[in-house]
Amino acid sequence: MTETVHNWEDHGYLATYIKKNGSFANLRIHPHGLVLVDLQSYNDHMKGREEVDQLLNKVEERMQELFHGNIKRVKRLPAILRGGVIDRYWPTADGRLVEYDIDEVVYDEDSPFQNIKILHSKQFGNILILSGDVNLAESDLAYTQAIMGSGKEDYAGKEVLILGGGDGGILYEIVKLKPKMVTMVEIDQMVIDGCKKYMRKTCGDVLDNLKGECYQVLIEDCIPVLKRYAKEGRMFDYVINDLTAVPISTSPEEDSTWEFLRLILDLSMKVLKQDGKYFTQGNCINLTDALTLYEEQLSRLYCPVEFSKETVCVPSYMELWVFYTIWKKPTDI
């Protein structure tokens, strides 16, 4: 083992210990008493990890001896696994480090629009991750229920428009409720291809055909479709916006995210019946600035609207999520 020691004048010291097998450890001692030990090794198998644990036990014991038991706090964090085929770390929307119990890469492809991953989690089932963003897991019926109005709506005989929703979750659940017609507009055929194969618990068989008795799926950018419907005067009882948080579109006309969001909202309101409802996901509850900005957009639409919001626990998100219901302000009679 090779030892290298660096002494700062005012900042304590750093010792690096290098082993012949390629592993190494840093021991960083700060003058105010904080001691950080990092061990880095290259192991593919659990055996290596057990050895590391035993080594750390010994380090901890020795430290307790050296400090005569005067250590106030000891905390050992689980090892961070990097560089393998399986990436277990998908930070939350509010930037926290969370490790998932992912044990298999089920699907990993780049579409013309985004990177599409479907990863298997032992507890959540398959998880759809679009461009690094956890979208939906097979465990997340709570998401689909929330964006459909939390069971308080009667979809029977209704006209429904879904924007995005390529995982098929919303479509699958609404079709069960005997709507008149559901139109889903999803830009990315490859999301549908991946989900119909690997997100079966979410979409059932609804994506096996792009057309059913009471639904159709259009593989298109929703902006021109919305414009067409608005022009034709086609109206819906429900518009459900399930687009990704970071917008993708073939229309280059809108530069900023907020302008794009407002365009979608304005167009959606144009095709929404006077007593219709618009449902969408908002953001993680901790991103209060983003939520406030979103609500400000709602006061800037072509027609006055009102809204309510609900906070829901979506299992695979590991953070609470806000969902919005928006409707046209009733006109004076």
Added chain:
Amino acid sequence: MTETVHNWEDHGYLATYIKKNGSFANLRIHPHGLVLVDLQSYNDHMKGREEVDQLLNKVEERMQELFHGNIKRVKRLPAILRGGVIDRYWPTADGRLVEYDIDEVVYDEDSPFQNIKILHSKQFGNILILSGDVNLAESDLAYTQAIMGSGKEDYAGKEVLILGGGDGGILYEIVKLKPKMVTMVEIDQMVIDGCKKYMRKTCGDVLDNLKGECYQVLIEDCIPVLKRYAKEGRMFDYVINDLTAVPISTSPEEDSTWEFLRLILDLSMKVLKQDGKYFTQGNCINLTDALTLYEEQLSRLYCPVEFSKETVCVPSYMELWVFYTIWKKPTDI
């Protein structure tokens, strides 16, 4: 900046860069092409973190240049914050690293039985952590509902025994349902003291007095209480075991966790009416071995029992949790 480089014969190389301000970086290059960069600095404020982000942006750009854009995958993880007053890392029962949005230490005391922490999370409210184990957050009504039978039970006019439950959540919810009498047996007065002050959303005012119109709280080890009740022939409609996963008891007679669990179960069955129900939390859904072992204990009780289980998403746990319902096997008529 000081640079130290170590070359292994077969394991690539490690460069350490040390800055005058006490921060340092490791650059570990493995022969098969994995490059790991770790930066460690001592910063109390966000400004330092922004600087670190900018530095890492530059490192990433430079790496892309050096490799002529031939980098297959780049992943940057959020910084791990160590050594501060606030500890944001409370690994899951299945050993995963998860970061909580904790911004305040509300309560931190050692009782004769355990360490009691109540930490504030922006999204989950206050979280009770007993000896490092996340017990319950103010957001976790789902836990209390699950361990009460998920809304399928009628507690009106019933005799209920709660084992543990010091956060007051179960007691608070059951008292609303007009039971005949609820007896709660909690060993640790300090848990009650902390929770009645800082877990108000969970326990309401129910812990303000240890006795109410239809409830009493006994500050005792539940083992002797159960033995006393069994001897007296006192029977309950519901027994709810909300004891901590790792048992604490003043009775030294039971060595192993499983023996202790079986003792509790046996004694609970003795005070449970023939048509009564016993509810308890099991474990995280991924710990299948522990769940199987628990279920094996159920076949080794003094009387035959049957059970069902349910998997529930408890918001602050960041993993799915299994709850059990156990009842005495109906006798032949």
